[in-house]
Amino acid sequence: MPTLEETAAVARVGRQTSRLVHPVAVHQFASVVGSKEREGPLGPAFDRSYDDSALRNPTFEEGEVRLLKEAVMLVLQKAGRSPGDVDRLCAGDLLDQNVTVAFAALGLEIPTYGVYGACSTSAESLALAALAVDGGYVDLAVAATASHHLTSERQYRFPVELGVQRTPTSQWTATGGAAFLVGRGEGEAQITHATAGIVRSKGIKDPNNMGAAMAPAAADTIAAHLRETKRAPDEYDLILTGDLGLVGRRMCLELLGEEHGITVDEERFLDSGLLLYRRKDQDVHAGASGSACSALGLAGFLLPGFAEGKFERVLFVATGSLHSPTTAQQGHVIPCVAHAIAFQRGGTSV
């Protein structure tokens, strides 16, 4: 067995970036969404959708729990596995105390690590799952997340029926749940690197302008990843961000150029928040957001793309705003984080 030092020599590529030593892949993925997501451009790629966003439950919160639970059960079903085969569930959501995960996990009988990364949860949970598998600590792990437009509005903003005009920079929280089965061996979408983000802020205080708040963290993590792996942006077919939206995406590109000297081909720099809905006619202002947004970008666009052989290598960067309604009202800045996962088509060299 290699010593810890020998492993670290290969695996610890930098302070933020870890390189997986063994082949680890996302072997299966599943998604359950609401009607707005089904009607968006990625609609057909999602496994299941519901018109009633409460899924026939008395509260929207219970509907969100169902979305997460069904996504997890579905991914296991598609892989021909049962909950008893899964060693670890890494999952997070947007609600206070991560309750959605708690209630979804209740009854699943899977050892669970709950995480909070706001809208960066998909990448954070994937990173933890992948690292656990790569270290040999678990055989099979599931990374999952969910969010719901109406539960988010209730918690972070205003009651649903309140007549409030949303600002042009505001984003629409995606309603959906997604789950990813991570295990050893080669597959269509290998996870090769995980880059952990540093919490950043450039002074944005307005929770209606999260895209601008998150862009600095995104630019910072992308730069760190490229620097530590010694890769150039064009070595990736695509960089897919979480939910920067219209404003965040623009600011991220500018920051990458000005502060890090990195030029990215705009055609190959896409954002889940802009892919999930048709901005013009679905009335989502600056785009989609929510922990499910990036996860649905993964499940509805990126991973199907790998399955169809469209991509060789992609950098997935999920971004999150780590404020609370209290801190925002108290006039504090919005601290943000971005986590990155590098994917590669199975059978190709790293």
Next chain:
Amino acid sequence: MDAQTYLKRARTAEPPAPYFRNALLAFVGGGAVCAIAQAVLNFFIGYGFKAPDATGPTAVVMVFFASVATALGFFDNLAEWFGMGASLPITGFANAIVAPAMEFRTEGLVLGTGSRMFQVAGPVIAFGLATAFVSGLVFLVGQRLGV
């Protein structure tokens, strides 16, 4: 890039708010609501109320309309279009109370509906009363001084 420059740049990246359209729609919407209210007022005057007494029932009727619109789920659609035109009149006040009352029913009538219904309307009542108090005080003092 320092924070100030960043904020300025982020502003330019924003899609612009349709200021003119918003202002125009607020004007039209607010006007429409007030016109309806005037009609209701005239109805009550015709019914036999004296002009100042008719404002009470008129307020109740307008609140009723707004409450029904909120309960049936289309007040927020109206407000998305007409902005402050729907929110500023007493119809907005009614919506601000009825919407959270409905929403937080799931947390129980007492802690949910009862406490949350004042979430938005509370500041209006609080500061409106405070202003009235101060004005009244000034008036009282003036009266005593023989102004």
Next chain:
Amino acid sequence: MLAQLTMDFGRVTGAHVLVLFVVLGGVAAALGLYDPLVKFAGEGAALPLPGFGYALVKGVVLDVRETGALGLFTGSFKATAAGMQAAIVFGIIAALFFRPAR
């Protein structure tokens, strides 16, 4: 319309605008500026929230005239009771029978 512009340009929330205009209405009433507006515009001036501020202030002044200092505390509620009570009661009724749209 002024309120809409304030919200769009001032980048403040709806709640802030409502409070601002209630206070402005109250101040205008106190300065005697609101009465002529009501005479001219009827419900157009009385209904909106500045009108609420106007009603609160007028109520206080009237009550102070009639009942003295106690009016400072009872006047506002006397004048605006109908609207407020209606909103609260209808709110509870709506909560009992209606749910937010899914």
